[in-house]
Amino acid sequence: MTEQGVGVVRPLPGNGLIAHVGGLLLVCDAAGAVAGELLDAVQETAAGGGDGRALARRVAQVLARSMTAEPITCAVAGRAGGGIAVLVSGDAQVTITGPGTDVRLDGQDVLTWTDRLVPGPISGVELRLPDAGQPIRQARLDGGVIPGGGLTCDYTESGGHVAPVSQHSRSSAAPVASEPPRPTAPPPPEPVRPREPVEYGRHDTGPSLPEPDHGPAMAGPRPAEPPPPHPVTPQGPPPPDVPPVQRREFEQPPALVTDPEMAALGGGVPVPEEQPEFESYLLIDGQGEQQQAGTPGSILEPTEAGPTPEPLNRPMVYGVDCKNDHFNDPRVPYCAVCGIALVQRTLVPYKGERPPLGVLLLDDGMTLRLDSDYLLGRDPERAPEVTSGEARPAKVTSPDGSVSRRHLRVRLDAWDVNLIDLGSVNGTQVQPPGDPNFYDIPPNEPVPILPGTTVRVGVSRTMRYESHRKG
Amino acid sequence: MEGIADYEFVRSLGAGNHGEFYLARKPPRLPVDAEYVTVKVVGGTGQDAFRRATRELKAFAAVRSPFLVTLYDAGQQGGVFYYSMEHIPGGSLAAPAEPPSRDGVVRAVACAARAAQALHEEGIVHRDISPVNVLLTDGGGKLSDLGLSQVLMPGATITGMGGLGSVEFTDPALLQGEKPSPGCDVWSLGATLHWAASGHGLYGELPTHDPLLTLRKVYSTPPVIGPELEPELSDLVGACIGDAAKRPTAFGLADSLYRLSA
Numbered sequence: 113m114t115e116q117g118v119g120v121v122r123p124l125p126g127n128g129l130i131a132h133v134g135g136l137l138l139v140c141d142a143a144g145a146v147a148g149e150l151l152d153a154v155q156e157t158a159a160g161g162g163d164g165r166a167l168a169r170r171v172a173q174v175l176a177r178s179m180t181a182e183p184i185t186c187a188v189a190g191r192a193g194g195g196i197a198v199l200v201s202g203d204a205q206v207t208i209t210g211p212g213t214d215v216r217l218d219g220q221d222v223l224t225w226t227d228r229l230v231p232g233p234i235s236g237v238e239l240r241l242p243d244a245g246q247p248i249r250q251a252r253l254d255g256g257v258i259p260g261g262g263l264t265c266d267y268t269e270s271g272g273h274v275a276p277v278s279q280h281s282r283s284s285a286a287p288v289a290s291e292p293p294r295p296t297a298p299p300p301p302e303p304v305r306p307r308e309p310v311e312y313g314r315h316d317t318g319p320s321l322p323e324p325d326h327g328p329a330m331a332g333p334r335p336a337e338p339p340p341p342h343p344v345t346p347q348g349p350p351p352p353d354v355p356p357v358q359r360r361e362f363e364q365p366p367a368l369v370t371d372p373e374m375a376a377l378g379g380g381v382p383v384p385e386e387q388p389e390f391e392s393y394l395l396i397d398g399q400g401e402q403q404q405a406g407t408p409g410s411i412l413e414p415t416e417a418g419p420t421p422e423p424l425n426r427p428m429v430y431g432v433d434c435k436n437d438h439f440n441d442p443r444v445p446y447c448a449v450c451g452i453a454l455v456q457r458t459l460v461p462y463k464g465e466r467p468p469l470g471v472l473l474l475d476d477g478m479t480l481r482l483d484s485d486y487l488l489g490r491d492p493e494r495a496p497e498v499t500s501g502e503a504r505p506a507k508v509t510s511p512d513g514s515v516s517r518r519h520l521r522v523r524l525d526a527w528d529v530n531l532i533d534l535g536s537v538n539g540t541q542v543q544p545p546g547d548p549n550f551y552d553i554p555p556n557e558p559v560p561i562l563p564g565t566t567v568r569v570g571v572s573r574t575m576r577y578e579s580h581r582k583g
Numbered sequence: 584m585e586g587i588a589d590y591e592f593v594r595s596l597g598a599g600n601h602g603e604f605y606l607a608r609k610p611p612r613l614p615v616d617a618e619y620v621t622v623k624v625v626g627g628t629g630q631d632a633f634r635r636a637t638r639e640l641k642a643f644a645a646v647r648s649p650f651l652v653t654l655y656d657a658g659q660q661g662g663v664f665y666y667s668m669e670h671i672p673g674g675s676l677a678a679p680a681e682p683p684s685r686d687g688v689v690r691a692v693a694c695a696a697r698a699a700q701a702l703h704e705e706g707i708v709h710r711d712i713s714p715v716n717v718l719l720t721d722g723g724g725k726l727s728d729l730g731l732s733q734v735l736m737p738g739a740t741i742t743g744m745g746g747l748g749s750v751e752f753t754d755p756a757l758l759q760g761e762k763p764s765p766g767c768d769v770w771s772l773g774a775t776l777h778w779a780a781s782g783h784g785l786y787g788e789l790p791t792h793d794p795l796l797t798l799r800k801v802y803s804t805p806p807v808i809g810p811e812l813e814p815e816l817s818d819l820v821g822a823c824i825g826d827a828a829k830r831p832t833a834f835g836l837a838d839s840l841y842r843l844s845a
Contacts, residue, residue: 162585163585165585165591166585169593169594389660390587390588390589390658390659390660390661391658391659391660392588392656392657392658393637393641393656393657393658394613394655394656395640395641395644395654395655395656395657395666396613396614396615396644396653396654396655396656468759468761470759471758471759471802473795473798473799473802474795475793475795477750477797477798479758479798493631574795575795576795576799578798578799578802579759
């Protein structure tokens with residue numbers, strides 16, 4: 113049986129557009145304004161490993177965006193769990209059959225569109241435009257975008273009959289050849305774009321788990337599959353000996369692989385067992401600290417729900433009070449809080465609690481309060497400065513990987529903010545206020561910075577030291 | 584995202600200060616009578632942060648107030664932290680299902696102020712009141728979503744995990760490193776009221792595409808109340824964002840708002 117399988121998809125003749133990508137099915141009006149967007153929705157959902165639900169949601173967004181006077185005629189379907197998710201709009205119709213199930217949905221029955229999640233088991237689904245003809249028994253659409261008036265998908269029939277045959281055989285092209293409106297050259301099989309991560313390389317990994325592209329889904333058996341002819345050139349041209357792809361008014365690359373793995377996995381949906389275990393703690397009153405999985409309920413034991421960990425004691429530093437009792441750096445001429453002049457000669461410094469020295473604003477919006485040392489880096493939690501309690505961790509990452517695990521320490525010394533580059537690979541640069549240039553700072557040496565200084569951490573991350581205490 | 588733990592997401596409800604909200608189907612294990620719940624996915628956190636955040640939420644959940652959104656559970660899967668809560672179909676002041684009337688706005692902020700008061704009485708500061716977190720109900724509103732940035736990353740007044748939307752609703756004193764206090768929540772309530780009543784923020788247009796510039800502007804510009812605000816609301820907002828020592832309490836604010844909504 114093909115509980116999670118794609119089933120056998122047969123095109124119905126007609127004048128619309130039909131698509132089958134990894135178990136996700138689309139029928140739409142080829143001349144419709146959003147045919148391209150609908151195809152994108154199918155391709156992208158398949159590429160992202162989404163199931164029928166994900167497809168229906170995406171298509172609903174397309175339809176919602178392009179609310180025209182005339183409803184858009186289209187229908188989509190795809191497996192969701194043991195059942196099937198469908199969406200139908202305009203003049204399209206959907207029929208879902210299964211043991212004890214016979215659901216017919218007509219887009220004309222509603223004002224916008226209808227979607228439905230029909231639980232399993234499902235034996236078949238049919239998507240039709242008004243002009244759709246009867247299925248031709250020999251015709252199949254194992255994957256691709258072709259002209260047609262509708263399609264049927266039989267889930268009881270194993271997709272495996274054809275699937276193991278390589279995509280370079282004729283069989284994958286067969287359904288197209290039988291398509292009445294275009295009896296000309298069948299679209300040739302595209303070069304396999306096997307595991308290319310960005311484009312369509314993922315439409316054979318059904319489960320939407322955050323797996324790497326080389327995850328276990330690829331490790332399955334690949335019966336009778338020859339090595340792909342263009343293994344590493346994702347944008348490579350089609351082989352010269354095949355005729356050019358027949359494309360209609362849409363520019364969708366029909367880069368669809370007829371692949372046994374896809375047949376096995378394409379319609380699959382993430383099932384809970386495949387996901388990592390989760391922990392859950394009920395917060396509902398009177399439910400106690402019940403939990404779903406994981407370790408005993410010790411997590412909530414220190415129940416005094418303490419506020420966030422704060423430094424218990426602010427460090428003591430020498431400073432002076434202004435006339436309004438604001439504690440200040442004894443070196444500055446004006447009060448940092450109220451701006452009043454500090455008449456230095458008359459003030460005697462004393463030791464008091466240091467107020468926060470301002471904030472570090474990072475370019476992603478993170479704001480760090482300077483009342484403690486920080487350790488910035490890709491993996492700050494395990495740094496010795498953090499585990500010893502000297503500094504708080506501040507996770508800073510960059511897509512280019514230019515931030516080191518332990519990159520930079522921000523050290524507060526009395527009234528000064530110092531930066532210490534911890535021998536990071538890409539270094540740290542500072543741009544003092546009013547200076548257009550960035551300067552490298554030497555590793556392992558404290559460098560004081562003034563408010564208004566911009567700091568570049570690695571290659572692409574920046575932050576700024578802000579304080580109302582103008583140094 | 585398709586879901587987390589046993590929550591199956593229906594659609595995204597938008598980004599909050601440090602995570603994204605999703606509408607999800609209620610899993611059978613949750614002993615509540617609801618078809619849908621709202622799940623907030625906060626992102627990757629360490630185990631310590633998860634513990635602290637869960638504890639914080641537990642304290643929040645223990646506060647009894649009809650004006651606080653009910654929390655259901657908190658958890659993590661694969662290191663990604665989430666928590667779920669009651670789904671309010673009316674949307675938020677920031678993204679209402681239907682645009683609220685002037686009285687609707689005033690009542691919603693009044694309810695949020697009552698919720699803040701309930702938190703303050705338990706010694707909890709919300710820290711993240713903004714139009715995103717004031718949800719609209721038939722009777723007025725509910726306050727949602729405790730600000731967890733402090734908890735998730737100690738010392739951070741704002742984590743970079745979400746949009747910057749709430750910076751302009753944050754008491755500048757908090758941005759400058761002061762400790763969170765009930766007065767900070769009152770400041771945020773005032774800024775939220777101003778935004779919802781006037782349609783713009785206290786700092787005017789913010790260059791939100793550039794977080795550093797946005798923060799810098801908020802940091803360096805004094806907040807200005809829009810002249811189009813009706814005088815009573817203008818005075819109230821002014822009191823909320825004024826001198827911390829003279830700010831009304833959340834209770835006092837709620838009281839004044841109820842009187843103005845009559």
